[in-house]
Amino acid sequence: MFFFVSLCLGGSRKKIVMAIENDEFGHDPSVQRMRKIFSSMEKAQWELLEKLKISTFDDRLRNIRKTALDLFGKSFPLAISKGMNLDEDASAGLYAFCLVQSLKLAGILIPDNFLPDNKQLEAVVMETIS
Amino acid sequence: MIRLRLFGRCRIYHDPVSPVLKAPAQIGWDSWFRDIDLVTPRRLKGRELLLRTRGWWTVEPAEVLKIVETHGKLVVGDNGELMVEFKDQNAAETLSKALSDQFGNQMLLSP
Numbered sequence: 001m002f003f004f005v006s007l008c009l010g011g012s013r014k015k016i017v018m019a020i021e022n023d024e025f026g027h028d029p030s031v032q033r034m035r036k037i038f039s040s041m042e043k044a045q046w047e048l049l050e051k052l053k054i055s056t057f058d059d060r061l062r063n064i065r066k067t068a069l070d071l072f073g074k075s076f077p078l079a080i081s082k083g084m085n086l087d088e089d090a091s092a093g094l095y096a097f098c099l100v101q102s103l104k105l106a107g108i109l110i111p112d113n114f115l116p117d118n119k120q121l122e123a124v125v126m127e128t129i130s
Numbered sequence: 131m132i133r134l135r136l137f138g139r140c141r142i143y144h145d146p147v148s149p150v151l152k153a154p155a156q157i158g159w160d161s162w163f164r165d166i167d168l169v170t171p172r173r174l175k176g177r178e179l180l181l182r183t184r185g186w187w188t189v190e191p192a193e194v195l196k197i198v199e200t201h202g203k204l205v206v207g208d209n210g211e212l213m214v215e216f217k218d219q220n221a222a223e224t225l226s227k228a229l230s231d232q233f234g235n236q237m238l239l240s241p
Contacts, residue, residue, distance in 0.1 A: 025142045038145035057134060057222060062241040 033088075040092035048099055052108065060106050068095065068102040075128045084120065093118055097125040133205065133213045134222055136180070136198065137238040138187030146238050149183050151210035176204030179212050189236050197232055201225035214239065 025031045049056065072095050079086055079094060086094065093116070100110055115122075137146040154171035174182070180198070183191045198204060201224055202214040216222045222239060229237040 031142060034143050035145075038143055042145065056238075056240060057132070057219060059241050062135075 036088040037091045040088040041095045044092040044096045045099060048096060051114075052103070052110070054108070060108075064099070064102045064106050067105060068099040071098040071101060071125065071128060075125050078128055079121070079124045082124065084124070090121065094121050094124065097121050101125060101129060131215060131217060132219060132222060133207065133215050134239040134241060135207075136194075136204075136212050136214055137240060138183060138189060138191075138194070139236050141186060141188050144188065146240075147186070149179055149186075149212050151179055151206055151212075173206060176206050176212060176214075179206055180204055183212075187236070189233050194229070194233070194237060197228050198225065201228060 026035075049061075054061070075094055075098060076086065076091075079090075084090065096115055097118075100115060104110055135148050137148045139145065140147045151174055154173045156169050157172050158169045159166040177195060177199070180191050180195055187194075195204075198214055201221055202216045205213050205215050207213045214222075214225065216225070226239050229239070
């Protein structure tokens with residue numbers, strides 16, 4: 001299932017053990033789609049936290065992520081019911097709006113126009129909250 | 131002292147996931163010469179919970195264990211979370227770097 005190999009890089013003594021995965025799920029199109037969506041959401045999250053200079057070890061992140069996920073779980077079906085096409089970029093955008101709302105609820109100041117303008121996605125999240 | 135959860139990447143979807151012990155293991159006994167009704171609930175220790183991620187993460191948990199134990203203490207949190215306990219944030223940052231050197235972005239520390 002997994003093969004562990006040791007590589008000696010550039011003649012240095014540094015030994016890096018890499019896990020090389022025999023990816024038995026990667027051929028499935030639905031798995032590929034979910035991987036792209038999760039990867040885009042994660043990228044959006046890291047970028048947002050970096051811009052706000054929030055440490056990845058910040059204790060508040062646990063509840064912030066939990067609230068954002070809860071909001072996303074309600075916003076996603078609402079967006080679908082409105083006929084929106086949620087590909088990986090739109091899903092990441094929707095999650096970013098949810099995360100921003102969650103950060104605000106935690107008392108973190110978010111500058112105006114912090115996220116790229118997308119009134120459709122923002123409206124869905126605001127409708128979910130209301 | 132600080133505690134951070136240990137996340138690996140799901141082998142299927144590659145998103146960060148961390149095990150949570152939802153209920154203690156129920157240990158019972160069978161005997162050759164008697165029936166034993168005793169069933170004892172037993173919480174797993176941090177290292178035991180980590181090793182049970184085998185097959186769920188993209189990396190081998192035994193390899194993760196070796197690195198984690200040199201920088202912090204594996205514990206099970208109050209709500210069953212797999213966590214690493216550090217004496218300070220510097221120790222957490224050192225482990226984060228060591229995990230990154232060894233596994234790239236496959237292992238993460240986060241609240």
